[in-house]
Amino acid sequence: MPLDHTIARVTERIRTRSAASRQTYLDKIARTAEAGTRRAHLTCGNQAHAYAAMGDDKAALAEGRAPNIGIVTAYNDMLSAHQPFETYPTLIREAARKAGATAQVAGGVPAMCDGVTQGQPGMELSLFSRDVIALAAGVALSHNTFDAALYLGVCDKIVPGLVIAAATFGHIPAVFLPAGPMTSGLPNDEKSKVRQRFAAGEISRKELMEAEMASYHGPGTCTFYGTANTNQMLMEFMGLHLPGASFVNPGTPLRDALTVAGTERAAAITALGNDYTPASEVLDERAFVNGIVGLMATGGSTNLVIHLPAMARAAGVLLDIEDFAEISAATPLMAKVYPNGLADVNHFHAAGGLAYMIGDLLDAGLLHPDTKTVAGDGLSLYTQEPRLEGGSLAWHAGPGQSLNDKILRPASDPFQPEGGLKQLSGNLGRGVMKVSAVSKDHHVVEAKARVFHDQAEVKTAFQAGEFTEDTVVVVRFQGPRANGMPELHSLTPLLAVLLDRGLQVALVTDGRMSGASGKVPAAIHVSPEAATGGPIARLRDGDRVRVDATAGTLAVLEADFDSRAPVTADLSGYHTGLGRELFENFRANVGPATEGAGVVV
Structure with missing residues (x-):
């Protein structure tokens, strides 16, 4: 299917608007990449400091021939979505060794919860935390000992801040590893009704608290389709996740297998191998347009209208809200997930999820098919979904049709002809x-x-x-x-x-x-x-x-x-x-x- 006229026109306008800034960015990245493997330029003293605590990995690190993966983590156990990241570094290091690589936690970044600070003074730091996260990730990666980076983050400002950092360090590959949504609890529409009744003075704070705790009840992302889950959708549409990684629940064998596979992929796409995929090549104007299409087709968070331009600027791509509006007018609303419907993200995933949606949008000519992704060349890879077969991870073709048309519909028969x-x-x-x-x-x-x-x-x-x-x-x-x-x-x-x-x-x-x-x-x-x-x-x-x-x-x-x-x-x-x-x-x-x-x- 040829690319939709509006999508092509808006992409070309972005490309033209961004020509100078994008070229400046690419020239900067090229100069950094030309210097070669970073550890080769560190003194022996520099390297000894970096490897001192690495035990059995010391020899491989000192030799410098195996890829070294930097882990940038937003772990804390106050955010339910980030609590699962506590165990990721151990799993990643083991997977890296088996893949002939090494991995180190390069640094941590702060991660605040908008659910905790909503309506409180701390919310006034929330948007700025995105820039702090980018800065903190920059400090982590400035040690210059890494051939690729794994970014562990999910929620509202965390993913945008990490993408800004990934673009800034665009000479190395960037693979984003999610933690997945919590299992479904009290339905979101019921929680909303309880909140309204409390606002109207009809129920007590105790009843409100019981409803809130029944909704937010375990590890993982909140199940409504807010900024955190919109971020996860974007990472697939933009090619920074592995296919099908976004909405697999925490603490499951499939979730762990995807974390291992992400580590293996990061090791495979460094400049030391034959499939070099720096973040700068993934994060081009086509990837950002694909992300905006996904935002509109899913009715995603308005916060991304702020975050996407900031992420894009870090890669030399200049977005304007007119781009969002025109893409919205050309993109059908294919999903009904709370607050746009009654379903949560687990129901959306079960109905066919992102694999079905990306495939249908590609068939309709509404996505750029030829983007570079961390999984390989072409967005069609993201029409596949992961499965465990005899303990091994494999990808198979996703569903060719929606499994619940009250939640997910084809572009030819959408909930609305235009996006959200x-x-x-x-x-x-x-x-x-x-x-x-x-x-x-x-x-x-x-x-x-x-x-x-x-x-x-x-x-x-x-x-x-x-x-x-x-x-x-x-x-x-x-x-x-x-x-x-x-x-x-x-x-x-x-x-x-x-x-x-x-x-x-x-x-x-x-x-x-x-x-x-x-x-x-x-x-x-x-x-x-x-x-x-x-x-x-x-x-x-x-x-x-x-x-x-x-x-x-x-x-x-x-x-x-x-x-x-x-x-x-x-x-x-x-x-x-x-x-x-x-x-x-x-x-x-x-x-x-x-x-x-x-x-x-």
């Missing part, structure tokens, strides 16, 4: 809205604005019963320069209550919503942000605002709007406590949300 994202622009700036879970009755909201400078103020107004008419709730000074651009997901239950009461309600913010954004229409990532004097800082209570996902507009309908001076806000309360003072330089130097809100790229 809309670009919004107008006299309030530019933003995005995830519409895949929003009823069409709420795609256009025009109402008076209520303007807030803090999400806590919204909750106070709700508890006081102040929302009695159709309202556009504006929460500003929530952008990256103001306070690190926290997610405002804790507003979702109470705004959903207002929708259920029959009101037309929308959220407009220069902040973020969760990857689990649901039925509330939300114009998010509005840029320029209020802290830089963006138009959103000129809004007043009572202004009539139109949020229109159908026409793609975001506008205030007041004649004097353009002549107003922007308001300012005292943001000092956001800048101290719980480590926030350490991030002053990040807030001062962060880029706009439309460019990925990056600090290090």
Whole structure:
């Protein structure tokens, strides 16, 4: 099937826009790669320090002929998704030895849980943690003793930060090893209803806690289709996982076998062998376009509209939100996974999952088939799924049809003809809205604005019963320069209550919503942000605002709007406590949300 016209056109536009920056990046990587195996350039003293604790691997490391794999791990046991990584280094070292290689933990990176910090001050560090992760991975790999890298990370900012590092060290191969989703617990829609009932004051905190613990109950990724699981999808669509690796549960023989296979593959694709596959060749404009197609076809997390441009910039590829919007318009929504449906990621995987979806999108001409991946040349490898046969791992053709059309449908008969994202622009700036879970009755909201400078103020107004008419709730000074651009997901239950009461309600913010954004229409990532004097800082209570996902507009309908001076806000309360003072330089130097809100790229 020839490549879809829109996909081809957008890819070419990205390629043209990125020509200079991409060439600069490739030239830098080429200079580094030409120097050859890195350990050969270390002094004997340098090497002795690096190998001192390596026991039986010392001889192979000192000889320098066997590949040495650096493990960059985001392990901690507070994140359920990352707890399984505790045992990975031992398994990886054993697999590397059997493959004639060695492996060392190069370093750890921080990994915070947005589920823990949601609605809390710590969330103001969340987006910046992506850049810290990239920096920490850079420190780990700067020892210059590695021929390939294995990246152990799953959740929201962790994978994007690791991809930025992988691109920066693009002269060595990068294989990402996931941990998989936890087994299914309390259905996500039931958990959501309990949250709404608590927000409405109908049940006790004890009942809420029981529901939350029944939903988040064991090791692995949370089972809803939020940012963490969207990351895993991206790693397959972009060719950084092995095929079928994303959604295999932790603690299973197949999960361990995939970890071993990932290690073997990393050893096989270094510059010391005949199948050299540096990360720089995997991470080109086609891979990022494929990732955006996957984002739209699955109705994935809005957070990736920020993360993908940041990841791409690290590889010299320049993305714009117009690319997301046009690809969304050309990509059918093929999946219904909570919050876009009732199924969780385990159900999605059982229905055919990514192997079926990638195959169908390739057949429809909506993906670049000729990308380079860590598994080999061509995305068609990712239409296969792994199985254990007599204790050995083998890949077989994935399902040729959906096994549950209530969860997964072909591109020719999708849930919606377009993907899950809309670009919004107008006299309030530019933003995005995830519409895949929003009823069409709420795609256009025009109402008076209520303007807030803090999400806590919204909750106070709700508890006081102040929302009695159709309202556009504006929460500003929530952008990256103001306070690190926290997610405002804790507003979702109470705004959903207002929708259920029959009101037309929308959220407009220069902040973020969760990857689990649901039925509330939300114009998010509005840029320029209020802290830089963006138009959103000129809004007043009572202004009539139109949020229109159908026409793609975001506008205030007041004649004097353009002549107003922007308001300012005292943001000092956001800048101290719980480590926030350490991030002053990040807030001062962060880029706009439309460019990925990056600090290090």
